[in-house]
Amino acid sequence: MTERTIYLDNAAATRLDEAVLEAMKPCYFENYAVATSEFGYSQGLQARETLAEARTKIAAALGAEPDEFIFTSGNTESSNLALKGVAKSLGMQNGRRMILSKIEDFPVLHSARVLEKQGIAVDYLEVDGEGLINIEQLESLLRDETILVSIQHGNxxxxxxxxxxxxxxxxxxxKVLFHTDATHTFGRVPIDVKKINVxxxxxxxxxxxxxxxxxxxxxxxxTPLSKIMDGGFQEFDLRAGIENIPGAVGFAKALDLITAEENLRLQAMRDRMIAEVFKKIPLVTLNGHPVQRLPQNANITFHHVEGESITLHLDMYGIAVxxxxxxxxxxxxxxxxxxxxxxDHERAHGSIRFTFGRYNSMEEIDFVVDTLAKIIEDLRRISPLGKTGGASNDISVQ
Amino acid sequence: MTFPYNETVLEHFRNPRNVGSLDDPDGKATEGSPACGDMVSVYINVDQDTKKISDIKFESYGCASNIATGSIITELAKGKTLEEAKNITWKEASEALGGLPAIKAHCSVLAVEGLRSAIQNYEEKHGLVVGKEATTEEIVRKRLRRVMNPMKGLDMVATNLVKEVEVKDGVIRVSVDLPESHQFAASIKEEAKERLETLWDVKKVIIEFAK
Incomplete structure (x- = not known):
């Protein structure tokens, strides 16, 4: 391990901003009360207000009313609640169906898998080579029995x-309900529920x-939705359990700190990463859409080499992908x-995802590309693929 | 911090021995598994008189344990007779590396198979093998011993995942003692199919999971 770390896995987790922690601290040390009913004691009423403020801010970022946003433990729970909550509310009999894209994240995919066992039929939408669904195919799959379409915003x-x-x-x-998983777009790509029917x-x-x-x-x-976890009546009776007020406050603060300038900066890092890799490393393929893509995501296949070997080498330089x-x-x-x-497995095998965040810099991007160029060259030297007369003939490279 | 690979594995991964290919080798083979994606090529030269491996090289399109095992296997095999080299097991290779994570067994076993297949290739070229035999339940089980159970780091036969094997009219039916929804079911199914579909007299392979 080296002293220096370059974290380019911001789609998995991000470094907490100090300002977020500062905003959360009072909820742990000063007023740590749980939100009470309006007839509760002072601290509880104060906690209630703090929670309401956080809710209002986040809902506003979506163009929504405060009572249209409920807090959960994260995107996994949210997607579980969306799919299972709708199914529970409308019932799972009578040939009811849902439609999802094949590239949804696991919370959506695996919730649907469970619902399939309980009687919901699920139709899976194909995506094209760049990851886009086809709207005509969606239309052809919609039936009278379809109760929900779940298609993510950003992959x-x-x-x-x-x-x-x-x-x-x-x-x-x-007249079908629409759920979208915006885990990777919220804050980065605008969504306004007043303009979009979701x-x-x-x-x-x-x-x-x-x-x-x-x-x-x-x-x-x-929207017809039933709670899937039983307990108290919190979150408009849709999500039981003590409210995570420090989390809610931190979430609101984190959202507050995101600026349009930052999103442009992430996009510039993404574009530089892609351009430099294509300039310095042969036999690479960009995965995903070239333009219609998250500002903070680059995903590239390095042909003839395997991804875990690349990540392990990068880790020795302190680079996380x-x-x-x-x-x-x-x-x-x-x-x-x-x-x-x-x-094809080959494209998956050598694919690396780089996701950028607030604490990355252009200088880091350049260092990563130069390091990668060396690693890829070394790994290709020991690979049986891509050599004349080798086993490479059956491997197609775009 | 617990790292999945020990220092010996990492050292072989960073500086693999005997990398490359041989011009006009006496024996060569490529083992690969689209299920995992890894591939290994092994090249050998054999001393005609002593039947010892005089030179050996390998190439890897694989993960760290695949590369490290390729490296160690070439060191273990060099100078050994074909019979000795054939009997090198994944366990011995893994031990020489100071141990590999169980879940990585299926990636690293390829190098061991690559060596065996390169020897087989040499033997076939030199008329040292007997004719084709019809596929039996025993042969199927033997092949399934190359499919690793990622939970244990041992093969699926040794870990009792194979409940039943039936061979009839060119159709192999294998019942696996795992539910189809299991984390590793898809990977095991794909790998088992791949191991069996190459048998010369087999038309169809059906892998069934527990209800």
Whole structure:
């Protein structure tokens, strides 16, 4: 390990901003009371107000009313609540169906898998080579029995951003509920529920230099949703459990600290990363959409080499990234996103995801590219692929 | 901080021995698994008189444990007779490296197979192997011994994942003692199929999971 660390896995977690911690501190040491009913004691009433302020701020960032936003423990819980809560509210019989894209993140995919066992039929939308769904295919899958469409806003791995305005319109016309997982776009790409027809939106603070363990769900007024965890009557009776007030305050503060300038700075890092890699390293493929993509995400396949080998070498230089390689995953399966956009293991095998955040710099990007160039060259030297007369003939490189 | 790889593994990963290929080798083989994605090529030269491996090289398209095992296996095999080299096991390679994480067994076992296949390739070229035999339950089980159970770092036969094997009219049916929704089910299924589909008289491979 080296002294220096360069963290480029900001889609997985982010460094907390000191200002966020400062904003949270009073909720731990000064007024640590839990929010009480309006007939409670002073500290409880104060806590109630603090929570309401945080809620109002976050809801406003979505263009929503305060009572349309509930706090959860993070995006996993939010997506679980969206899918299972709708199914529970509307019932799972009568051939009811849901539609998801094949590249949804695990909270959505695995919630749907559980619902399938309970009687909901799930249709999976294909994506094209750049990760975009096809709106006509969505229309062809919509049936009278379809109760919910769940299509993410920005992809967790390849960064492709879907046209949720068009999807929302289609859902409105067909009177189907629409949930979007905005874990990776919230704060980075604008979403306004006054302009876009969306009924449920999953968000989280952990991708925004906020605390881990706090997220939320936008629930448009009138959306049929049942709570899935039983307990008290918190969060408009949709999410039981003691409110995470420090988390909520931290989430609101984290959102407050994001500026348009910062998003442009992240995008400049992304563009530089991609441009420099393409300039300095041969045989690479950009994964995801070239333009319609998260400002903070670059995902590149380095052909003929394996991702875990790359990440391990990078780790020795203090650089943290992630890969879609099967060798890196907990289930030993190649990334389902990489398989959906290309359908081949080779592209997943050598794919590296770089995600940028507030604490990264252009200088770091240059160092990472130079380090990568060396590592890729070394690994390719020992690879049986890509050599004349070698086994490379059956490997297609875009 | 607990790192999944020990210093010996990391050293071989950083500075792999005997990397590259041999021009016109006496034996060569590429083992690969699209399920994991890793591939290893092994090249050997054999002393005709002593039947000892005089030179050996390897190439790897794989993760750290794949590269490290490729490196150690070339060191272990060099100078050994073909019979001795054939009997080098994954366990011995793993021990020579001071231990590998169980979950990485399936990536690193490829190097061991690469060596065996390169020897087989040499033997086939020199008329040292017998004719084709029909696939039996025993052969299927033997092949499944190359599919690793990522939970244990041992193969799926040794860890009792294989409940039943049936071979009939070119169709192999394997019942696996895991629910289909298990974390590793998809990976095990893909790898098992791949191991069996190459058998010369097999038309179809069906992998079934517990209900």
């Amino acid at each position: 967790q791995e390849i960064g492709t951003i879907q046209d949720i305005a068009a999807i929302g319109q289609m859902c409105k016309r067909r 009924d449920l939106i999953t968000v989280s603070a952990h991708t925004l230099h906020g605390p881990k363990g706090i997220g939320g769900l936008f629930v448009r007024k009138g 992630s890969t879609g390689s099967a060798c890196f995953s907990r289930s030993l399966e190649a990334s389902h996103v990489m398989m959906a956009i290309g359908g």
